[in-house]
Amino acid sequence: MPSQDAIPFYENPGLCQLLLSQIPTGNTLQVRKSRTPGAGSGLFTEDAIPAGQEVFRSKPAVTCVQDSLTTVCDFCYANSANKVLPSGRFRTRRDPIDAPVECGECHICKYCTELSRGCSRLLTAAKSCRNTAFEAYHKYECAAFSKSGDIGIRARALYRVLIHHQHGILPDHQWQGLMTLMPHQSGHQQGPEKEAVSRIAKEAKVHTGTALDLDTIERIYCVILTNSMAIRLPGQSAVMGTAIDVVGAIMNHSCDPNVLISFHGNELRVRTLRDVEAGEELAHCYTDVQSDVLLRQKLLQAEYFFPCTCGRCKSELDEHDRVTQGEEAKTQTIRGAQETLFASMNDAVSSFTLSGKPVDVDSLADHMEELADKAYPTGEWPPSLEPLPSIYKTLGRLNQAQGDPFSAIEFCLRGCAYTKRRAGEPWMVDLFELVQVLTAVLGSTPDEQDADEPPFPTPAELWDIFHGYLHELLRLAQGNCGHDESYTRAIRSWHDAALKYADGALPGTQEFADRFHAAHRKLLLWANVPGGQWTIDVV
Ligand SMILES: [Zn+2]
Numbered sequence: 122m123p124s125q126d127a128i129p130f131y132e133n134p135g136l137c138q139l140l141l142s143q144i145p146t147g148n149t150l151q152v153r154k155s156r157t158p159g160a161g162s163g164l165f166t167e168d169a170i171p172a173g174q175e176v177f178r179s180k181p182a183v184t185c186v187q188d189s190l191t192t193v194c195d196f197c198y199a200n201s202a203n204k205v206l207p208s209g210r211f212r213t214r215r216d217p218i219d220a221p222v223e224c225g226e227c228h229i230c231k232y233c234t235e236l237s238r239g240c241s242r243l244l245t246a247a248k249s250c251r252n253t254a255f256e257a258y259h260k261y262e263c264a265a266f267s268k269s270g271d272i273g274i275r276a277r278a279l280y281r282v283l284i285h286h287q288h289g290i291l292p293d294h295q296w297q298g299l300m301t302l303m304p305h306q307s308g309h310q311q312g313p314e315k316e317a318v319s320r321i322a323k324e325a326k327v328h329t330g331t332a333l334d335l336d337t338i339e340r341i342y343c344v345i346l347t348n349s350m351a352i353r354l355p356g357q358s359a360v361m362g363t364a365i366d367v368v369g370a371i372m373n374h375s376c377d378p379n380v381l382i383s384f385h386g387n388e389l390r391v392r393t394l395r396d397v398e399a400g401e402e403l404a405h406c407y408t409d410v411q412s413d414v415l416l417r418q419k420l421l422q423a424e425y426f427f428p429c430t431c432g433r434c435k436s437e438l439d440e441h442d443r444v445t446q447g448e449e450a451k452t453q454t455i456r457g458a459q460e461t462l463f464a465s466m467n468d469a470v471s472s473f474t475l476s477g478k479p480v481d482v483d484s485l486a487d488h489m490e491e492l493a494d495k496a497y498p499t500g501e502w503p504p505s506l507e508p509l510p511s512i513y514k515t516l517g518r519l520n521q522a523q524g525d526p527f528s529a530i531e532f533c534l535r536g537c538a539y540t541k542r543r544a545g546e547p548w549m550v551d552l553f554e555l556v557q558v559l560t561a562v563l564g565s566t567p568d569e570q571d572a573d574e575p576p577f578p579t580p581a582e583l584w585d586i587f588h589g590y591l592h593e594l595l596r597l598a599q600g601n602c603g604h605d606e607s608y609t610r611a612i613r614s615w616h617d618a619a620l621k622y623a624d625g626a627l628p629g630t631q632e633f634a635d636r637f638h639a640a641h642r643k644l645l646l647w648a649n650v651p652g653g654q655w656t657i658d659v660v
């Protein structure tokens with residue numbers, strides 16, 4: 122999010138050229154004035170870029186590992202608990218987790234060593250990430266981290282920026298770039314973090330010994346609050362840390378994004394979600410792209426201080442207006458229900474995770490649906506209106522964790538079939554989880570069914586569905602993450618191993634597509650979802 126009060130990026134071509142010249146890209150990128158009113162600068166492509174291609178990579182100005190996460194190296198960002206091993210296969214229970222070792226001085230940063238990388242030799246200190254990091258920059262920050270203790274990830278990012286600036290580690294153009302990004306200082310200084318902003322800035326000045334004045338430090342901290350991005354590995358929802366990347370932050374928001382950001386270690390990677398035309402502005406979604414307009418807008422206002430006026434927001438708001446007849450109180454009731462539903466779902470999941478006590482998923486689902494219907498003006502909450510699809514998927518995962526694969530697939534299917542946005546990272550994760558649930562179903566026998574119920578697919582039909590889903594999952598992974606990413610390689614091995622024993626026509630042929638569609642319709646009908654609600658192009 123570029124700043125409006127400093128000289129904007131688009132009026133500083135020298136700085137933009139420097140920033141863009143440092144990032145590996147096969148495309149001609151430019152910073153220009155955004156066409157979105159009030160958005161300031163934006164990042165544009167001069168070339169047409171097809172869907173599923175990499176646009177650029179970037180090493181963020183600063184990154185920090187998530188608080189109290191013990192499995193990630195603060196230097197190379199190797200995650201010893203990663204779902205995917207570097208060799209390109211999924212982790213099993215037998216694969217050991219060799220956690221990185223804490224810095225003996227600050228006890229804050231963790232670093233991998235030869236030992237934690239799984240090497241049988243004795244720890245070779247000279248080769249540890251800690252030593253490399255220490256030489257490069259950690260020697261300047263270790264004492265400040267040690268003195269300040271547990272200050273939280275964003276304050277730690279501030280300390281790092283200040284110290285790296287002070288010692289010439291942060292290049293000038295990066296510093297200038299940070300100072301040009303939108304701080305939303307007045308918003309943060311008036312918000313709930315008001316006192317924290319000035320306290321953290323004061324403490325940072327004392328602990329880092331920077332010569333910068335307090336106002337500049339507060340500004341940088343607000344830039345971090347506004348522009349930091351969560352570091353997540355492809356296909357994994359766990360947050361590994363935070364990154365402040367100047368070129369990445371110049372990209373504006375869209376609820377209907379044309380690119381997505383993922384991380385490879387702590388390197389940011391941007392890929393196209395659809396075909397992008399030459400001259401188009403690149404935009405990614407700052408919030409959960411699957412959530413409904415009411416919650417998206419609330420979050421964008423609270424965290425980024427702008428009201429989104431994009432086409433998707435407009436059409437979703439029109440839809441709400443049609444039902445509420447423009448009555449604000451009714452819209453508030455829907456938004457309130459969305460928040461309550463999310464909160465009670467999260468409560469149910471965390472109480473299950475913490476206590477392990479079984480959850481009665483069916484009555485929980487009934488309770489949620491009742492709550493939703495009551496809040497909706499027509500008395501019937503549409504199944505495709507969030508958070509119902511997300512809740513169905515979560516209930517499916519709960520069932521899976523409780524060892525009930527048939528209920529799990531019923532809920533997961535309903536959630537997936539009613540998900541509106543079937544693109545990008547969250548959808549890839551949804552489909553991955555559905556395939557996992559289906560795998561469990563393939564190994565189990567269904568209960569006897571009543572004759573008047575829609576029949577459950579035969580094992581042969583289930584295998585076709587499984588192969589079709591895997592085919593689609595591989596296509597999504599290749600587009601969202603690239604062919605070389607270890608996640609994609611792991612999906613490919615899974616896909617290839619499964620299809621080796623497939624009977625008859627394979628995905629990619631019309632014969633397979635006909636079989637797949639018939640089987641998939643049958644499965645959806647069994648799960649009480651209209652057969653035409655969701656199809657996949659498997660040719
Ligand atoms: Zn490391």
Ligand SMILES: [Zn+2]
Binds near residue numbers: 229230259
């Ligand atoms: Zn240290």
Ligand SMILES: [Zn+2]
Binds near residue numbers: 375376429430434435
């Ligand atoms: Zn929008």
